């Protein structure tokens with residue numbers, strides 16, 4: 239049984255209300271914030287596909303362009319059964335705030351198809367992807383809207399996106415998508431970039447509070463792209479990963495889970511962390527995966543899906559710092575409980591921005607027909623995270639705002655300033 243995501247309109251209502259609060263704080267002129275909240279374009283498309291057994295099915299997909307004032311739309315493509323219009327709009331709005339907060343010359347977008355990729359063969363997934371891209375073809379492009387991987391999609395899916403788009407244009411267009419395989423103009427360092435940013439966020443917030451990551455006990459929900467890299471890199475800084483959960487359940491080890499062995503086991507095809515034979519299995523089943531937050535810890539990193547931490551999980555949590563690796567992992571109720579307790583929350587639009595930062599660097603390499611070495615890419619991701627954290631920390635301290643409120647205000651301010659400078663047509 240899949241743990242349901244929160245009702246999609248909850249995450250949409252929550253980001254809209256955060257933007258409204260930021261607009262009020264900034265005392266924006268009437269009408270400006272509503273203009274910033276509304277997506278520029280919402281495409282809903284039907285995706286008819288022939289399955290391998292010859293039967294025809296139809297999926298529904300979306301591509302939302304939220305804000306393009308500061309640059310082309312940027313945002314992932316998600317394949318998950320819970321994908322909906324409202325969820326896609328809310329994730330696109332978060333991308334607008336994220337690129338603005340990080341000072342990247344990009345806008346915000348998001349896409350997705352409501353399906354379970356695990357139930358489709360590779361050939362079926364390829365057909366879905368190609369048909370989805372052809373339905374939104376006219377709205378994509380390196381200067382218009384540039385997708386990337388998200389939950390349920392990967393570099394192979396991005397390769398099909400690039401191919402389908404390039405066929406339509408008539409020549410190879412690597413810059414239409416990021417998170418591509420290296421052989422097609424992908425960037426070194428892209429795989430690890432989001433997890434690297436999550437760990438950098440943890441390092442920075444520890445430093446700002448006069449401490450370090452060394453010896454800190456960390457619990458992580460999700461052992462996919464983000465959670466796995468966050469675990470690996472945090473362990474490299476001397477942190478102890480005392481609990482990890484995924485759809486299969488929770489594993490724990492007081493002295494620290496052997497992350498290299500876990501990565502090795504999961505990459506060899508073990509389905510879930512609970513089947514890897516590493517650490518102690520303390521819970522089985524997706525509905526128990528949030529038990530990981532009840533383990534004694536200093537830092538919690540929710541790196542799975544939106545809405546994973548609700549009031550119940552917030553009540554269980556012992557961590558002093560929460561670093562939001564996933565998009566929207568805390569419900570507004572959980573956020574309130576944790577704020578009340580003085581827990582320091584590093585919000586998603588900063589904490590997981592290493593991914594979009596590296597995607598931007600991938601586009602720069604594509605435009606310049608260059609490939610940078612991995613150290614250069616990683617250093618640039620880290621430098622961008624550090625510069626953004628400096629702005630975020632100073633602004634939050636000076637104005638007595640939580641990091642989440644400060645991040646929303648800085649993001650909305652960058653968008654509002656850009657709108658103001660460009661003016662309103664006609």
Ligand code: NAD
Nearest residue numbers: 389390432460461462463464484485527542564565590593
């Ligand atoms: P992924 O599909 O690679 O991994 C997701 C992981 O979460 C898997 O280990 C899965 O088992 C686990 N999971 C899913 N539902 C769960 C549940 N209910 N309980 C426990 N575990 C669960 O996805 P990802 O790319 O690692 O993305 C994770 C989150 O990070 C998403 O919210 C995504 O939008 C966000 N994000 C990803 C990137 C990126 O570059 N991949 C960038 C920014 C934000």
